Amino acid sequence: MKYAYYPGCASESTARDQHASCVAVARSLGIDLAEIEGWICCGTTPAHQTDRVLAASLPAANLVRAQKMGLDIVVTCAACYSRLKMANHEVVHHPKVREHVKEVIGQDYDGAVRVRHFVEVLLEDVEVGRIRNALKHSLNGLMVACYYGCLLVRPPEVNQFDDPENPTSLDRLVTAMGGESLDWPHKVECCGGALSLTRTDVVVKLSDAVLTMARAAGADCVAVACPMCQINLDLRQSDIKKETGRDHNLPIIYITQLLGLCLGISADKLGLKKLMVSPESILRRLT
């Protein structure tokens, strides 16, 4: 199993922990991640709010590189995932955009590289049975609220990732690890995403709604697969406490960190110390 790996900008800054845990889990399960040399930013929200050709060209510059490697591209960030898939969709469905992109990046790109999230690789290529066999520890009934946010599942006709209203991909992994995945209504509600620094007031309200619901459902922690969801839900808990008095104190952990723990990888290697709300309560439950 070999893939062209697109780590995304967060992997070098706010989501080094996600990157580290993804690489460690991949190694442990025999997944070969070949990092795309010289990859550049996908442009994410600021690009599509600014210019349609820019928003398609930045991802396309990386997709052509993966095409030359002859591999599917694997991403860990939901925003990169969505933008790379959108670029494919744009060049396939809009010949004019394809023409523009060709001019901008200096090469024609046909939109044929398959873009996969690391979670899809785990479920579709490695498969739950093999993952279960590789586990060394169990989550031992830990109550996990799996949070998908927006850009993994939407827009559904572009992303085609699981059910857009009630996805279960992360839940299946949590169940395989011996955790209890919770049935809760805020799986695909927005945490405020890209407004984290600009409209913190909005992010605090939206993230508070998600966390309040997770707690009401009895969650011990929230599992995520997107760096923006992680930082909003984790970092903003102190602001939520200041604003509303609600102290959620819920660890927000990447699904790859949970899986890494169950595979017997050390907390250090998985970057668990980088989480703002301490995941100590999760570590204690592990058997």
Added chain:
Amino acid sequence: MTIRIKKDKTSHGLLRRVEKMADVGLSGCFQCKKCDSGCPVSNLTESPPSEIIRRLHLGAGNELLTSDLVWMCVSCETCFARCPMEIDIPSVIDALRILAVEQRTPAPEGNVPLFNRAFLKTVEIFGRTYDLGMIGAHKIGTKTYMKDADKFPAMLKKRKIALLPPRGADRKMAKRVFDSVKRNKEDQK
């Protein structure tokens, strides 16, 4: 609710222009308001998504570009995912953002346009995002020096945010992309 719009010379053609930019047809909208029900900010905004579309239908002009939803929308795509007529509302909002920047509308609360410029500038220079650079530029532009100041020490200590600019990106390619997009835009004018 009664919706009142100002008709002026900027009203002419805005609906068609937005439809063309966003590559959508807005005549299918029958105001079911499913978009508003799912919109995470509809209870915070003055004009939820369905109202933006209605205002376009009624012939609103540039006044629409200062609607607070234009920069409060989180691009979460819920409206599009649930629209029974499959109208790509997030692209409509993107088109309004692009026009708002073109028309130099006053900076909205939180100044998202400045954030976008700062973000993209770091990508243009380094090929990848440089968080501290972009946060710094946004702070200077919005004079919000102390906001989140309590969080940086812990984040730096945990190395939760990178101190130095990113390396390893194909900076030439990034520069090429930005330069040719700019050229493209100028040619179109």
